[in-house]
Amino acid sequence: DQQVKQNSPSLSVQEGRISILNCDYTNSMFDYFLWYKKYPAEGPTFLISISSIKDKNEDGRFTVFLNKSAKHLSLHIVPSQPGDSAVYFCAAMGSGSRLTFGEGTQLTVNP
Amino acid sequence: NAGVTQTPKFQVLKTGQSMTLQCAQDMNHNSMYWYRQDPGMGLRLIYYSASEGTTDKGEVPNGYNVSRLNKREFSLRLESAAPSQTSVYFCASSPRETQYFGPGTRLLVL
Numbered sequence: 001d002q003q004v005k006q007n008s009p010s011l012s013v014q015e016g017r018i019s020i021l022n023c024d025y026t027n028s029m030f031d032y033f034l035w036y037k038k039y040p041a042e043g044p045t046f047l048i049s050i051s052s053i054k055d056k057n058e059d060g061r062f063t064v065f066l067n068k069s070a071k072h073l074s075l076h077i078v079p080s081q082p083g084d085s086a087v088y089f090c091a092a093m094g095s096g097s098r099l100t101f102g103e104g105t106q107l108t109v110n111p
Numbered sequence: 112n113a114g115v116t117q118t119p120k121f122q123v124l125k126t127g128q129s130m131t132l133q134c135a136q137d138m139n140h141n142s143m144y145w146y147r148q149d150p151g152m153g154l155r156l157i158y159y160s161a162s163e164g165t166t167d168k169g170e171v172p173n174g175y176n177v178s179r180l181n182k183r184e185f186s187l188r189l190e191s192a193a194p195s196q197t198s199v200y201f202c203a204s205s206p207r208e209t210q211y212f213g214p215g216t217r218l219l220v221l
Contacts, residue, residue, distance in 0.1 A: 009151070032208050043115070043201050043212035044154070089153060093208055097142050097161060098169065101153035 003027045004092050006102035014110055019077040021105050023090035026071065030092040034099070035064060035075050038087045047088075048075070080109045113137055115213035117202050123219045124192045132187040132216050134202030142205045143185035144169075145177060147198040148215075154201065160185055192220045 004025045013019045021035075031052040036044035050057040050064045050073070057064050063076045077084055085108050091099040118133045136143065141162045146154040146169075156169030160179040174196060176188045185204075189196060197220045203210040 004153075006153075034209065036212075041215075043203075043214045046209050046211065049209060091154075097205060097208070098156060098159065099144075099154075099210060101146075101155070103151055103153045 001026070002103075003030075004090060004100045004102040006088075006090060006105050008105050009103070010106040010108070012108045012110060013080050015082055016079045019075075019080045019084065019107055019109065021075040021077075021088050021090075021107065023073050023075075023102050024071060025073075025092050025100075027092070027094060027100075028071070029094040030100075032093040033064070033066060033073050034091045034093070035062075036089045036091060037084075038089065038104070044089060077107075080107075082109050082111050085109050115202055115204055115211055117200075117213040117216050119216060120214070121217045121219075123221065124189075125221050126193060128192050129188070129190050130192065130218075131189075132200055132202075132218075133184070134186065134213060135184045136202075136204040136211075136213075137183065138204060138206070138211065139182070140204035140206050140211075141182070142210075143179065144203040144205075144210060145175075145185070145187045146201045146203065147171065148201060149198050157187065157200075192218075194220045196220050 034049040035047040038044040087104045090102045144159040145157040158177040163182045200216045202213045
């Protein structure tokens, strides 16, 4: 079963507006969450993370929100820029160091 | 400081052929991982190594073997390639929670 799900395969936003990418998980043992960005023909690059003891983490234009009761996290990008166009993966970690990834969301930021 | 490097970048195999994908990291990380990425399926863990000398199966280990040669290097071997193993393979390493990925190897099995 898919323990980490990104239900939107794609998202299109205008430059300067907010991008909101969503991720749901089912395993209550997950206690650390990460977002990765991936450009074509490159490996995923780490973007931002959040521990389950927090509900928000911010780094520049990127903010991750965690709602443990809903088993939901989201990534906000404000303001969105054309260079943010990429596939975004959320990932979750439980015991040990194994990550479980979602399917990815293709973000397109239009100039 | 090159981070995580992978060779080759691209490979075409015939069904039944064998090959080894190489991965090396220069960040002195203890843990290393092999993933495959297929369209619409995210990244799936094949094998991982929590430390030098140890390896464990991930979500999709069938048809693969690994070797943690030393702290820097973690190789993935396909003994008898099948078309279902056509994919993009990523190696990663981590000191703790955050994993750092290589550029990937694109493998086509005919």
